[in-house]
Amino acid sequence: MRDIDILVTWTPYLLEGLGWNIIISLIATIMGILLGSIFVWIKFRQSSISRRAGAVIPALLRGAPTLFLLFYLAILIPNEISLFDGQITLVVPIWLKAAFALTASPLAFTAWNLYSSINFWKGGQRGAAMLFIPNCMNGFMITFLASSGASLVGVNELVGRTSTVIKTFDTDYSLIFYSYAACLFLCTALVLKVVVRRIQKMIEGRFASSLATSN
């Protein structure tokens, strides 16, 4: 079997893995934005304690290495959670634990950036405020790349699947398959970059006057 045929045969399996990377990153980014927004809301409160909590917790999460969170949450969160005396059992799959761990980075990002965006908005600099959206998408790309680390705790995403395929064949295929996986990451990142550019241009066009003021 030629190398190219082998790659073609395994492409659907690997693409499914890439799909998991995207799903995990999406969940992490959405949860991160939601939780980060809560911290921003806390920051706007009058009480100095809540303001401090709104700043300290995201700062701690920002300093936590992703791999540390992946391992710790994989161990800390039980695989099954029993409710109502064991009548209902909630299964927590490993990919969901990984998504929780990857939430830390977008959470910290939102907590830092949404606060200034809201202040920009209040000050009439709507264009500068709206740049939060493409920045979030850039954050999504960072989370997407970091999601490859989930393979180390056993999530069956692209890198994990690539290693499995290599084990099935032979280590001679390592170079081909890992290069192919890198290409898949690159293509996805390219698509994301184009989307981010478009959104950025759209915002710049729509809020051109306010962006000029903010500059």
Place this chain on the structure above:
Amino acid sequence: MKKLKFIKLVLFVFLSFLAGSETLQAAVKSALLEKIRKDNLITVGVKTDFAPFGYLSSDGVIQGFEVDLAYKIARELGVGIKLVGVSTANRFQRLEQGAVDLVIATAADTRERRKVATAIEPGYFGAGVTVLLRPEVKANSWQELRGKSICALQGAYFNKGINSRYVLDLKTFKTIGAAQSALKQGGCVGFLYSEMAIQRYLARPEFANYTAKIDPALIVPWAAFLPRSEKGTDFEHLLGNMIADFHRTGVLSELQKKWPIANSKFLRDSRQLWSKTDEAGNLICKRSVGAEWPVECREKTFITSADVQGVGAILRIIDEKIGLDFNFVSDTYDRKRFLYGILTSVLLIFLSTLMTIGLGILGAMALTTKRSSTRGLSGVLAFCLETTPPLLSMYLVFFGVGALLSAKYGVNLSAFWVAVSCLSIYHGAMISKTIAASVELQKKDDPNYCFSILRMPQILETAGVGIDGILTNLVKASMIASAIAVPELLTSTLGIISDQGNTNEMMILLFVLFFGFTSVWLVIIRNVQVIIIRKYGNQNA
């Protein structure tokens, strides 16, 4: 009141540290041993239903590994032997009632059992848990099973311990039968259960081609037990010395071969431990009359603050009183590997930072050059490099390129340098883009502005914050090096967790250390930037 309690605890810790004394009690004479010698007979309780350790042959004779061991003990004592069949349910009752003098009946040595009987240290055998793997699964270590679906028995005592050490995806079933059915139907890749039971399953035709190559974990020693009243007597010590000798001389390994029992990790490790000698050739695991075995030879589970001294005692007290297990600090091997992990991480971060800055500056030169083809090409290259996850690039270089170089030229790549290079290339690409963006910003004011190393102080004024962020990420990303077995901090932490099971303590320590690394590193980088800007900023603007 609470304050008083705390002061008492601190005083206790301090005094025990100062005293550093190990209570040495001379062993008392054993009444039981005297009786055995007088009667010229020892009565030993053994199993009759657990082959190959103790079971009935077709002609009704009790035989097995433990029976042979009982005979050897009697021979060493120079007395006759009477075997009495005991069961799991009644073995300790029979001992307490005086119906048997000694029990050798597949009894695991646990804290609870030590409350009702006297365990002989060391254990004569030990068994842990392992995984029965489906034929197509090629795993040789627990690490290879991370996140994989493993069937297990609901409520098994080892589920939690194994999961917190090796991050498995355990699917628990109410019965062994249900778990095994799921395994056969492919509902999971393996079945987590007692090592001894799995060895028996492997002999069954239904599990032909299944394997169990993973070294057992959570190994619990099996001990011979004397009645509770024999604690601290010369009989307890005599039997302990005998069993230690059986390990050293290979008597127990021979018995393992005779009763075909799968190669036991416990026996392998024990033989090595009890035969270890110092530079002068003296045995390390030996004791003077009446004393306990040296701490490094004993089962860690049973060591208390009274058995150790100095820092070890303080850590044990903290563990016993507060429940925080940092005992690894007093274990020479664990302490060394943890310190080595810290050192490797610091070195990895330091070298990667230097290389990242160097590559970032080189990349920025290429990205801002006047030649458009070079600019375009380097732009594409920078994009490719910054969108390849460092983990993937490490695999690509270490396993892909490394395998090729090894096969063709016999060159083996160093995992450490692969990690340094991959981390530097990824973050270097980011820094080069940040610098290039800063140069573009300067060009708005001065269209003839071009990048040069002498203008770095001025560029740092706008790109400094971005560079800080990238270098902070570099510190955090350095943990990825553990994926290619670089012995850095995460690798050593996970290793200690596997051995000690102190997940929370180690993970919190790891977080604190990395938070410290990041903060200190950031302060250093910012100060260096400030010095550069202040000293050279105006000269080269």
